[in-house]
Amino acid sequence: MSVETDVKTLVIDEQEVSARAGQTILEVARENEINIPTLCHLDGLSDVGACRLCLVEIKGSNKLLPACVATVQEGMEVSTNTERLQKHRRTILELLFAERNHICSVCVSNGHCELQTLGQEQGLTHIRLPYRNPELSVDASHERFTLDHNRCILCTRCVRVCSEIEGAHIWDVMGRGINSLIISDLHQDWGGSACTRCGKCVQVCPTGALFDKSKIGSDHPKYPDFLPYLNLMREAQ
Amino acid sequence: MSKLKLATVWLDGCSGCHMSFLDMDERLLELAEVVDVVYSPIVDTKEFPDEVDIALVEGAVASVDDEKKIKKIRDRSKMLIAMGDCAITGNVPSMRNPIGPEAILDRAYIQNASAQAQIPCVVVPKLLRVVRPIHEFVKVDVFLPGCPPSAGTFHTALTALVNGGPLDIPALTRFGA
Amino acid sequence: MHTLLTRICNGTGTMDDLALLEDLCSTVKETSLCGLGQTAPNPVLSTLKYFRNEYLEHIVNKRCPAGVCNMEAALEVVA
Numbered sequence: 001m002s003v004e005t006d007v008k009t010l011v012i013d014e015q016e017v018s019a020r021a022g023q024t025i026l027e028v029a030r031e032n033e034i035n036i037p038t039l040c041h042l043d044g045l046s047d048v049g050a051c052r053l054c055l056v057e058i059k060g061s062n063k064l065l066p067a068c069v070a071t072v073q074e075g076m077e078v079s080t081n082t083e084r085l086q087k088h089r090r091t092i093l094e095l096l097f098a099e100r101n102h103i104c105s106v107c108v109s110n111g112h113c114e115l116q117t118l119g120q121e122q123g124l125t126h127i128r129l130p131y132r133n134p135e136l137s138v139d140a141s142h143e144r145f146t147l148d149h150n151r152c153i154l155c156t157r158c159v160r161v162c163s164e165i166e167g168a169h170i171w172d173v174m175g176r177g178i179n180s181l182i183i184s185d186l187h188q189d190w191g192g193s194a195c196t197r198c199g200k201c202v203q204v205c206p207t208g209a210l211f212d213k214s215k216i217g218s219d220h221p222k223y224p225d226f227l228p229y230l231n232l233m234r235e236a237q
Numbered sequence: 238m239s240k241l242k243l244a245t246v247w248l249d250g251c252s253g254c255h256m257s258f259l260d261m262d263e264r265l266l267e268l269a270e271v272v273d274v275v276y277s278p279i280v281d282t283k284e285f286p287d288e289v290d291i292a293l294v295e296g297a298v299a300s301v302d303d304e305k306k307i308k309k310i311r312d313r314s315k316m317l318i319a320m321g322d323c324a325i326t327g328n329v330p331s332m333r334n335p336i337g338p339e340a341i342l343d344r345a346y347i348q349n350a351s352a353q354a355q356i357p358c359v360v361v362p363k364l365l366r367v368v369r370p371i372h373e374f375v376k377v378d379v380f381l382p383g384c385p386p387s388a389g390t391f392h393t394a395l396t397a398l399v400n401g402g403p404l405d406i407p408a409l410t411r412f413g414a
Numbered sequence: 415m416h417t418l419l420t421r422i423c424n425g426t427g428t429m430d431d432l433a434l435l436e437d438l439c440s441t442v443k444e445t446s447l448c449g450l451g452q453t454a455p456n457p458v459l460s461t462l463k464y465f466r467n468e469y470l471e472h473i474v475n476k477r478c479p480a481g482v483c484n485m486e487a488a489l490e491v492v493a
Contacts, residue, residue: 049447050447052445052446052447055445064444064445066447087437087441088440088441088444088445091437091438091441092441092445095441097326101331101332101334101335102326103326103328103329103331103332103413104322104326104328104384104411104412104413105322105328105329105384105412105413106329106332107413110413111413111414116411116412116413117411119411119412120407120411120412121407122407123407124407124412125325125380125381125382125406125407126319126325126326126370126372126377126380126382127325127326127370128372128430128434129434129438130369130373130417130418131326131327131331131334131369131370133331133334133335133367134335135335135336136335376430
């Protein structure tokens with residue numbers, strides 16, 4: 001091989017693995033079939049390290065690092081599933097469930113929801129925190145899709161896909177903290193915005209916050225797998 | 238071995254969990270060999286008995302009456318099981334929380350009334366400002382999520398609890414299942 | 415966190431609330447991206463460390479030793 005690659009070796013969950021310099025811990029873990037839970041990460045989009053579910057422990061450091069943005073270092077010893085991490089992951093998921101009005105039983109994404117699935121995987125059977133029950137709106141002004149803020153977890157996947165892949169940048173985040181809200185254009189109705197109606201945001205939304213109006217009941221699986229393929233094809237051009 | 242005393246309670250829910258419980262069909266006979274149903278919407282007892290071994294509670298706490306009941310049930314039961322999403326998360330009954338009870342009562346009994354528009358206030362218990370899951374009022378020993386939890390979930394969970402065997406609830410069911 | 419603290423301060427808190435408060439503080443402190451999140455729970459953690467007996471007094475005896483908290487909600491529950 002003529003191209004020299006900088007190879008790093010490290011240990012993830014007591015398994016010795018090798019990686020190329022610049023790869024993230026998450027990429028390397030998944031290549032080696034080690035599962036790290038994620039929510040804001042999506043293959044094909046940039047990473048923001050916002051959901052904090054992919055935090056991992058590094059031996060010799062007291063700080064927890066988000067695996068989706070932390071790059072591999074030579075000799076690193078990573079633990080992805082310690083008791084401490086599991087506890088934090090559960091609390092983070094509980095905070096997400098308590099923050100808005102997530103009613104799984106009446107949600108279009110019931111059974112296809114990444115938040116619901118993660119809750120089950122991490123062993124959540126109830127939410128210890130008091131529910132906030134905020135009063136939030138539903139934007140059904142778009143002819144094809146609906147945005148339900150009650151189910152939004154602010155992962156910003158829709159914002160990123162619209163900006164990075166579609167190039168329209170209709171979505172953005174308004175406000176801060178618990179008052180944050182996903183908005184279209186400058187906080188106008190989605191229907192009246194400059195939306196190109198491509199529907200990518202709906203496909204990447206991990207919950208039922210963005211959904212297709214033509215789907216009824218909970219028959220709404222989402223297919224975000226087109227992204228890496230699309231990127232690959234664009235690069236090839 | 239004397240039979241365990243089982244009670245089932247219906248607070249603010251749709252009774253779907255009870256239907257799913259009954260869906261255990263012939264497995265109910267198997268269960269009846271080890272437990273006695275001493276109180277339930279499907280038996281005739283009017284008062285919650287003094288000493289109950291297992292209490293299955295369906296539904297959220299939505300009124301002052303529900304609040305009194307759940308406290309009484311906790312005092313008189315050894316093991317309290319929250320059955321279904323309403324008891325655990327508030328679920329559909331809690332959808333009124335962001336809007337408040339006045340708006341809901343007004344819509345149901347005044348705006349949509351075809352005759353004698355009035356909000357019922359006699360005999361019916363006063364609604365709480367927000368509907369809350371039962372573990373915000375009393376200690377809950379076991380949580381069985383699902384809307385409703387399937388008959389299989391009930392069977393596996395109850396069999397394990399009665400026999401004291403291991404029980405992995407997240408493997409059986411989830412919110413909204 | 416504020417809801418839990420309010421509950422403890424007005425005397426309706428439980429020991430579970432105290433444990434949950436500690437859990438929540440540690441999660442926010444350890445998992446936050448920015449320095450603000452990493453330090454925000456510190457005041458609560460400090461009081462839990464140095465004035466734990468006052469928390470317990472609020473929860474168990476429904477009493478505010480410093481005489482600051484209004485415990486009327488708790489008295490209603492007892493009455």
